[in-house]
Amino acid sequence: MSGSGDSDGGSEPDLETLTRRAAEAKLLAGVRGTGATADSDDEADQPDLHATPAAELLWVAERGLTDRVRGLLLQDAALAHTSDGDGYTPLHRAAYNDHAATARLLLAAGAQVAARTADGWTPLHSAARWNATECLQLLLLHGADVNAATGGGLTPLMVAASSVDARDTCFLLLDTLGVRLDLSNDSGDTAADVAARTVGMRELFEMAEPYMTDI
Numbered sequence: 001m002s003g004s005g006d007s008d009g010g011s012e013p014d015l016e017t018l019t020r021r022a023a024e025a026k027l028l029a030g031v032r033g034t035g036a037t038a039d040s041d042d043e044a045d046q047p048d049l050h051a052t053p054a055a056e057l058l059w060v061a062e063r064g065l066t067d068r069v070r071g072l073l074l075q076d077a078a079l080a081h082t083s084d085g086d087g088y089t090p091l092h093r094a095a096y097n098d099h100a101a102t103a104r105l106l107l108a109a110g111a112q113v114a115a116r117t118a119d120g121w122t123p124l125h126s127a128a129r130w131n132a133t134e135c136l137q138l139l140l141l142h143g144a145d146v147n148a149a150t151g152g153g154l155t156p157l158m159v160a161a162s163s164v165d166a167r168d169t170c171f172l173l174l175d176t177l178g179v180r181l182d183l184s185n186d187s188g189d190t191a192a193d194v195a196a197r198t199v200g201m202r203e204l205f206e207m208a209e210p211y212m213t214d215i
């Protein structure tokens with residue numbers, strides 16, 4: 001995932017760019033769209049993947065290999081705080097593939113629910129974007145900030161509202177106590193504005209809004 005060439009003068013990339021970067025991070029890490037576990041071909045394609053325990057934890061966490069995650073954390077719980085070159089932690093990787101059992105192990109080992117990537121995404125943003133409902137609820141139960149914003153002001157709700165594939169997590173976020181619809185990102189868009197440009201999301205917001213209380 002490249003961090004260059006998307007903005008000028010250090011300005012915050014837009015939602016489309018950040019979402020693309022997140023997708024690239026998954027693809028470059030070798031994550032299957034189905035969340036399937038690793039096979040021998042994966043390992044052959046990544047000869048240096050297990051060069052360090054930290055690299056191995058990142059790899060097994062995104063695949064939900066709980067026994068291997070547990071073993072690595074028993075050896076060194078501090079591995080839960082490791083991150084890749086883009087700032088994605090094992091918890092981010094478990095979250096975007098909805099590996100709730102793995103996420104629980106990481107959280108029990110002290111993984112930070114508010115950890116940030118280079119673009120300011122928390123694990124909750126990752127779960128929200130990839131429709132990872134179990135991990136989204138787990139993170140919220142562990143105190144994740146439902147209104148956490150990236151450097152460009154993107155909340156998890158905005159990220160979910162940008163994807164037609166994230167309808168379930170969008171609904172859960174809309175139903176979360178304390179979620180704010182009045183927040184705007186650096187482009188001046190609220191979550192409802194983002195939803196209005198996403199197939200099927202405008203209707204979801206219209207259905208939910210009457211039942212939401214002011215904060």
